[in-house]
Amino acid sequence: MASAATDLVFRPLEGQDALSLAEGAYRRLRDAIVRGELAAGTKISERGLALTLGISAQPVREALRRLEADGMVLTQPRSGTIVAEFGPDRLAEMGRIRAALEGTAAALAAERADDAALALMEAQLAVMRDATAAADTARLAAANERFHALVHAAAGNAFLLRSLTSLRAYDHFNRVRALESTPKELPKALAEHEGLVKAFRKRDPELAEERMRAHVIRSLRAGGVLKKGKK
Amino acid sequence: MASAATDLVFRPLEGQDALSLAEGAYRRLRDAIVRGELAAGTKISERGLALTLGISAQPVREALRRLEADGMVLTQPRSGTIVAEFGPDRLAEMGRIRAALEGTAAALAAERADDAALALMEAQLAVMRDATAAADTARLAAANERFHALVHAAAGNAFLLRSLTSLRAYDHFNRVRALESTPKELPKALAEHEGLVKAFRKRDPELAEERMRAHVIRSLRAGGVLKKGKK
DNA sequence: CATGGACAACTGCTATAGCAGTTGGCAATC
DNA sequence: GATTGCCAACTGCTATAGCAGTTGTCCATG
Numbered sequence: 461m462a463s464a465a466t467d468l469v470f471r472p473l474e475g476q477d478a479l480s481l482a483e484g485a486y487r488r489l490r491d492a493i494v495r496g497e498l499a500a501g502t503k504i505s506e507r508g509l510a511l512t513l514g515i516s517a518q519p520v521r522e523a524l525r526r527l528e529a530d531g532m533v534l535t536q537p538r539s540g541t542i543v544a545e546f547g548p549d550r551l552a553e554m555g556r557i558r559a560a561l562e563g564t565a566a567a568l569a570a571e572r573a574d575d576a577a578l579a580l581m582e583a584q585l586a587v588m589r590d591a592t593a594a595a596d597t598a599r600l601a602a603a604n605e606r607f608h609a610l611v612h613a614a615a616g617n618a619f620l621l622r623s624l625t626s627l628r629a630y631d632h633f634n635r636v637r638a639l640e641s642t643p644k645e646l647p648k649a650l651a652e653h654e655g656l657v658k659a660f661r662k663r664d665p666e667l668a669e670e671r672m673r674a675h676v677i678r679s680l681r682a683g684g685v686l687k688k689g690k691k
Numbered sequence: 692m693a694s695a696a697t698d699l700v701f702r703p704l705e706g707q708d709a710l711s712l713a714e715g716a717y718r719r720l721r722d723a724i725v726r727g728e729l730a731a732g733t734k735i736s737e738r739g740l741a742l743t744l745g746i747s748a749q750p751v752r753e754a755l756r757r758l759e760a761d762g763m764v765l766t767q768p769r770s771g772t773i774v775a776e777f778g779p780d781r782l783a784e785m786g787r788i789r790a791a792l793e794g795t796a797a798a799l800a801a802e803r804a805d806d807a808a809l810a811l812m813e814a815q816l817a818v819m820r821d822a823t824a825a826a827d828t829a830r831l832a833a834a835n836e837r838f839h840a841l842v843h844a845a846a847g848n849a850f851l852l853r854s855l856t857s858l859r860a861y862d863h864f865n866r867v868r869a870l871e872s873t874p875k876e877l878p879k880a881l882a883e884h885e886g887l888v889k890a891f892r893k894r895d896p897e898l899a900e901e902r903m904r905a906h907v908i909r910s911l912r913a914g915g916v917l918k919k920g921k922k
Numbered sequence: 923c924a925t926g927g928a929c930a931a932c933t934g935c936t937a938t939a940g941c942a943g944t945t946g947g948c949a950a951t952c
Numbered sequence: 953g954a955t956t957g958c959c960a961a962c963t964g965c966t967a968t969a970g971c972a973g974t975t976g977t978c979c980a981t982g
Contacts, residue, residue: 480768480935506964516937518749521964525753529760531850537711538943538964544849553799553848560791568784617784618775619762623854711965737934747967752934769934769973 482519485509486526493532493543494632500545504533530626548685551633555685558627559676561620562608566656566672567665568615577614581607581657588653592646600646607653611672614660633685645682649675713750716740717757724763724774725863731776735764761857779916782864786916789858790907792851793839797887797903798896799846808845812838812888819884823877831877838884842903845891864916876913880906 479487489509492498506524510517524541527533531554535541544550573581584607591600605628612621652675659668680686710718720740723729737755741748755772758764762785766772775781804812815838822831836859843852883906890899911917 482935503963505962507962517964518936522753522756524964525756526760529757529850529853531848531853534849535964536944539945540963550848554850556798557792557795557848557851560795561788564788564791567787617762617781617788618765619760619785619857620788622760622762626850713965734933736932738932748934749966755934766934767974770975771933 480519481515482522485513485515485519486523488513489523489527490530490532490629491632493527494629498543500543502543504541504543506541530629532629546630546633551630551685552680552687554627554630555676555680558624558630559673559680561624561627562611562676563669563673565612565615565617565620565624566659567669568617568620569611570660570663570665570668572616573614573660577610578657578660581610581614581660584610585650585653585657588650592650595646597646604649604653611656645679649679652678711750712746713753716744716746716750717754719744720754720758721761721763721860722863724758725860729774731774733774735772735774737772761860763860777861777864782861782916783911783918785858785861786907786911789855789861790904790911792855792858793842793907794900794904796843796846796848796851796855797890798900799848799851800842801891801894801896801899803847804845804891808841809888809891812841812845812891815841816881816884816888819881823881826877828877835880835884842887876910880910883909 489498498504504524506517506521510520513520524533524535528535528541531550532544533541534544569577584603587603588600588607591597591603608624612624615621652671656668656671656675659671677686720729729735735755737748737751741751744751755764755766759766759772762781763775764772765775800808815834818834819831819838822828822834839855839859843855846852883902887899887902887906890902908917
């Protein structure tokens with residue numbers, strides 16, 4: 461019998477297809493997991509998945525190792541790999557980890573971002589102002605993503621970039637929800653982003669770190685990932 | 692001609708040898724890099740390294756992917772892999788990232804550590820008290836390592852554990868240095884550890900996070916990784 | 923001497939095959 | 953009926969071979 465994942469219909473990868481098969485398999489699997497198409501506890505077989513995806517077992521294995529590092533699957537050596545669970549507690553953990561790392565990234569960005577990078581951020585701010593005024597949540601979400609990516613790039617640390625990219629996936633659970641939750645949420649987030657860039661302009665790492673941290677935590681609360689009472 | 696890494700003599704792996712070849716290759720390479728035996732910019736070939744280690748190319752490749760995630764090597768697709776550089780700036784970055792993640796781990800540990808885990812930590816504290824009194828830096832370093840590992844385990848997050856384990860490797864650059872630097876350093880670190888456990892006992896995540904963060908940052912300053920003036 | 927251009931020797935990446943543990947069920951035994 | 957041992961069908965892991973890009977060198981050409 462083939463793996464339980466065999467039945468799954470994976471959505472094709474959009475955008476550039478020049479990716480390696482391992483990278484493609486990683487993204488497909490990651491997306492399938494966060495979308496709930498692969499329930500927690502589902503057994504995953506390297507061979508079975510390779511058959512489903514129409515590729516060899518090696519790239520699949522590589523993808524699974526990355527997912528394991530991301531905390532999305534658990535591998536028992538010589539036994540099997542299963543999809544990890546994503547209860548509220550775990551999502552809250554990942555959110556707090558992300559807040560800490562985003563804060564560090566902001567601190568580094570405040571020290572290093574050059575004028576070109578800051579200009580790009582401000583360009584995204586302009587887009588976000590428009591989208592906020594128009595209440596265009598889809599456009600806003602995209603601009604928000606690009607803004608944070610610019611900060612990560614400005615930080616200029618490979619480990620940090622990689623970690624934050626991995627953590628971003630967990631955000632899919634509540635991203636749209638957070639933006640649509642409250643009418644007050646949109647302008648509040650915009651103001652925080654603007655304050656962030658001001659901190660960058662002032663070259664104030666500590667201020668930038670604290671603001672980014674607070675921003676992420678508050679947005680997580682708005683999405684219900686973090687409880688109101690707790691830090 | 693074989694790779695430049697071929698000449699290297701790798702130290703055998705101590706302890707358990709039941710590890711997978713990929714895991715073994717990862718540790719060997721990581722240690723060789725942090726020890727400076729593989730200079731920055733050194734070209735690494737999957738095949739060449741496999742030949743040197745006497746294993747196949749697949750485990751080597753897997754090790755290199757992990758090292759890339761750790762920020763220790765850079766891989767240009769279809770071109771080559773080289774050892775990354777570790778200037779003072781980069782080490783400072785990694786230290787700040789580690790401080791942030793250790794802080795989050797401490798916060799989670801404060802919420803979840805049960806009596807058994809706390810007892811284990813206090814057992815390590817006792818060892819550290821002895822070692823500090825005897826100025827036995829080697830014993831102290833080992834106990835210190837175990838103590839932090841206990842905190843990471845108590846946090847109970849796979850991603851966090853993996854990340855901190857990776858970051859720990861960077862600490863090799865200055866670990867011994869930090870402990871031997873000042874006579875005042877040892878008792879100071881001990882006091883901080885004790886304060887940390889008290890915060891755990893009080894179930895105060897915010898206090899634990901702040902104390903852990905301050906502890907890591909101060910120890911990094913003692914080792915010269917972070918400048919005195921900066922955060 | 924400077925300049926392309928092709929070829930050979932790399933590189934990372936993927937496919938196939940087979941090894942060695944682990945697991946679960948079925949049959950023989952108590 | 954409960955228990956134990958065994959065997960077949962898995963599992964992740966590793967080895968070998970070959971693909972497809974990239975790179976540098978050497979020779980022909982201007």
